[in-house]
Amino acid sequence: MIERVWQSRWHPLAWLFWPVAWLFGLVTALRRLGYRRGWLRSQASDVPVIVVGNLTVGGVGKTPLVAWLAGYLQDQGLRVGVVSRGYGRQSRGLVTVSDGQRAEAEALGDEPALLADGGLPVAVAERRSDAVAALAPSCDVLLADDGLQHYAMARAAEVLVVDGERLFGNRWLLPAGPLREPLRRARHCDLVAVRGGGALGLAAVRRLLPGAAVFQFDVHADRVESLSTDDVAPLHTWAGRRVHAVAGIGLPERFFNALRRAGLQVQAHPFPDHHIFRPDDLAFGDDCPVLMTSKDAVKCRHFGDRRLYQVSARVEPGPGFREALNAQVNRLRTLVSTP
Template sequence: MTTLVNRLWYGGKRPLWPLYPLVWLYRAIAESRRRRAWQARDERIPVPVVVVGNITVGGTGKSPLTAALTGLLKEHGWQPVILSRGYGGKADHYPLLVSRDTGPDLAGDEPVMLAAESACPVVVDPDRKRGALWALDQKLGNILVCDDGLQHYRLPRDIELAVFDASRGIGNGALIPVGPLREPIERLASVDFVITNGGRLDDIDHPHQFTMTLAPTELRNLVTGDVVSPDRLRGQSVKAVAGIGNPERFFDTLRGLGAQVRPRALADHHRFTPDDLHSEQGEWLIMTAKDAVKCQKIAPDNTWVLAVKAGLPESFRQAFMASVEHCRQSLDSNETVRTHHG
């Protein structure tokens, strides 16, 4: 499936061009939804709201970036709360406060992973504005970071970051279903930062484009908790399973570490069964942290999780924190005016 998507959407051509009438329909619907949501917005949320997302379909590295941003904010004294839709989860009530022990069947895989990796409160709600207001009512923190919410226009936002996989870029530049774009490339004019995962994109013209790197940090055995260096993969035969948006990036990372990879790509947010986790004698079974939260109870003893950490340049760190500080000053100024006129 991934190979087919790469050929249809991420090549230089547009083999699905006969579907262009659907592109126009998709664009009209998307723009109408965005316009209605913006017009229906009421008062600003009283803390800074940061939205991380993308305008392309598929994995780009949004969740590692979200975790990195919360770490940066904590370094500067902020108390971040992560908001998520909770894709794949089916809780019986919302908002849902997520911990590392929450079942991914309730919260979704990414929120549970982020709760474990960031040590921040994570609030899941398909209506992210409702989740945001609930988080503030519960006094969980003083800045909100929304993971994958660029198109969720009901949520007011102060800072937007659009993330791209540098190896894929904007693909053939067409909207769904002819290409991978959720929104026209012109949408980037309104975002504050463009983050490219793995290299710079020359076909994107944005004054604040920064490159992010994802560096493997450790291998953790999912059953025993043992931790070893990723260097142990050199020369090791592995079966790599990945139910993420761009599994080839994961497989390439393992190959770059010297592993002999037998890959199995699965659908994003795949629900794993024991049959998915069979491996050959002598192989290690390697998966991502996102998939691992769904496999804790069914993983065999040879299951290892490759942890990665997002690296961001100092120039971005300074620019991002300056934007956050500007937002705080603006909110404080508005509050002073409301108090004065009240």
Template sequence: MTQIILNAWYRGAWWLSLFYPLEWVYLRLRKLHLRRQPNPSENPIPLLVVGNITLGGTGKTPLVVALVAALKQRGLRPAIISRGYGGRIGAGPHCVTAKDKPEQVGDEPTLLAQLTRVPVVVGWDRKAGLTWLAEQGQYDLVISDDGLQHSAIKGDLEWCLIDGARGLGNGHCLPAGPLREPSTRLHQVDQVLITGELQPQVKQQLKQLLGAQDDCLLEPQLDQLKRVADDQVAAWPSVDTPLNAIAAIGHPQRFFNDLRAKGYSVAGQGFADHHQFKPQDLPHGELIMTAKDAVKCKPMAQEQNLPWLYATQRLTLPESLVTKLIQQLDLTAKR
């Protein structure tokens, strides 16, 4: 059902017009909520919010991973805050450890902690997490994984990601469309980033909204193949080998298309984002999944010695983007 609705939002199904009255109610309630919120206080440490205004995946995780790596290369000390969606931490703050399970802290924070090797603090009270990190006195800046709609904090800088294939969908807000907030929000962020190949209709949509501007295009690429059970690198199979694949991410079809772009014939099964897998969901034979799915499926793969694999992603950020960020936040690269 979730995938049917997502497809309708991004393809512009006619029957979504039935939800226009509910969209109006949603926007009114949102406006009332924002009016009741106090103005966010000054951040105790420089804060970059990386988010989106649409439902469905836009590639935040590979961007955050690549940005942390680029900042560390320049001698800076970043940390991450996240809501911990799908976990049970509550308000937090809780700093993710190697002993934490994805069902406790969320699948994305678990993956971010593993890939970045920097502190990842979870809890729906992001302000508390930000304050806790500032009190440690060890970090130069904090990256909020998602949070453009979190009114309790305001990023010193805000980056908004847009899927280059799907854009803003039909341009309507929930429940008539995929937007969490009106598209005019893009005028308020500091940087719009487009992930994946930019389709002509999306380029035209953004041009009408934002006018002529240089598109910052980011194209994550599938990189290594690893075993789910022990994270050891495995060889990619011959392109003649049909692949069974699963993905419980915001945009499963993107993962399947990435595999097809490598020449594979793919039988893909998509699940809702953050889906908690049960044994009956997954075949016991060969299977390829995303890294985000692997952190949840690892115990099953280990217990049953299953030959499951997962694909990592690689993203290279433009040097100019990282340099601009450092300058805007008034940070000084250590080397």
């Protein structure tokens, strides 16, 4: 329901919420002004922090992009860590995972746990600056998964992630629209990464953000991996098979449609974003395989259910994206080498 409201400026509820959105925008502008003028303090770090975030609420593919960026930076010879608030975790305070330790989603949150499973040092804290301070001594650069609006954490660069299909909705602020900050905020970001949407989506974002460094990437369902054995197979080899598909992500239909495009017969089971799965959630009364995203799998791998599989994702950067990143990496190297 709310998605339909946020996609149109003519929906009655959008107009009903507009006065509240105006007040929200005023508070947001005053808060940002406070940090820009120095009335509110940002916590600086000894190492550069790259924030990967979005202006809209809902899932746009930040975490897969963070994982890809981390690998890219590591290939450049940099030691990379990830910081996050750890949304949905059942712990409090600062929690860190490093040296390939097995991460538990209950302690870190599902998205940080997924990143830690890839071998990255990860720290979560209510105050992201605390997480930054914990990892800074052992890293050359830190990636903040979300946190574009967390101005208490100083940053060296910002990567704005945009959904190439939904774009910025009706371009109104919460609660009349999906924006956390006005659209003009995007002009201050170093890179704008548009997920999917094809040529039309890329052109639309460039039209809305003239002068911004806008590039495209996409996330493709790649492999099917068992959660209880070493079985791994390309997704296309599952074509024709009947499966249950579960997804506790921002846009479950994106996952279900990816499986359908690969030729699978999908019985879809959407769950709320960051849902904490229990074995009963996956009891569908038959022995058909149950496929899920990697983000959901970190919460289900201890179930010991041989029906469960995760579908891993592959990030594909579009033309010019790597070259733009190279320019940012060269700038960051200067910051890393500055005493």
